[in-house]
Amino acid sequence: MNANPMRTTTPRLEGVILFEPSVFSDDRGFFFESYTSRAFTHATGLTEVFVQDNHSRSARGVVRGLHYQMPPNAQGKLVRCIRGEVYDVVVDVRKSSDTLGQWMGSVLSEGNKKQLWIPIGFAHGYLALSEPAEVVYKNTAYYAPESERSIRWNDPAIGITWPEIGATPILTEKYEQAPLLQDAEIYD
Numbered sequence: 001m002n003a004n005p006m007r008t009t010t011p012r013l014e015g016v017i018l019f020e021p022s023v024f025s026d027d028r029g030f031f032f033e034s035y036t037s038r039a040f041t042h043a044t045g046l047t048e049v050f051v052q053d054n055h056s057r058s059a060r061g062v063v064r065g066l067h068y069q070m071p072p073n074a075q076g077k078l079v080r081c082i083r084g085e086v087y088d089v090v091v092d093v094r095k096s097s098d099t100l101g102q103w104m105g106s107v108l109s110e111g112n113k114k115q116l117w118i119p120i121g122f123a124h125g126y127l128a129l130s131e132p133a134e135v136v137y138k139n140t141a142y143y144a145p146e147s148e149r150s151i152r153w154n155d156p157a158i159g160i161t162w163p164e165i166g167a168t169p170i171l172t173e174k175y176e177q178a179p180l181l182q183d184a185e186i187y188d
Contacts, residue, residue, distance in 0.1 A: 015121070053136060
């Protein structure tokens with residue numbers, strides 16, 4: 001097996017890492033290592049212990065997020081799309097950061113098998129581009145509703161350029177009524 005099963009890219013937001021696995025395909029199908037602690041630690045310098053895996057399924061046009069958890073239950077996440085395709089967005093919500101309020105987006109798909117490491121201090125969300133889209137992600141802390149926070153998916157001060165899907169996004173009330181970044185509780 002390949003000694004380095006993951007190629008990494010460091011986007012412009014410090015700490016965020018895009019992982020692209022080495023995929024071995026033949027007429028039977030494919031194989032790849034979706035996670036190894038060695039590759040993760042090498043790329044991030046962290047020895048994070050993932051305590052919870054989540055799996056969500058969304059219809060085309062659903063926006064989930066932008067959400068994060070505050071300390072003491074702050075979460076880092078390793079996100080990938082296992083069915084269909086999503087546009088995954090990360091927003092810096094650290095008051096002391098030079099990139100506060102800046103965002104980046106990546107297409108994660110069943111086809112490209114890319115994964116996105118989202119460290120503590122960033123809000124996360126995605127738009128389902130396919131019918132359906134399934135996302136799985138590993139968390140470094142358990143879900144704690146009392147620590148959960150959201151910011152508006154279409155906050156004009158952030159200016160996320162979401163892909164056109166032809167209709168109004170499908171949102172829960174929680175995300176429709178989320179505060180703007182300027183009014184949200186964020187990391188110190």
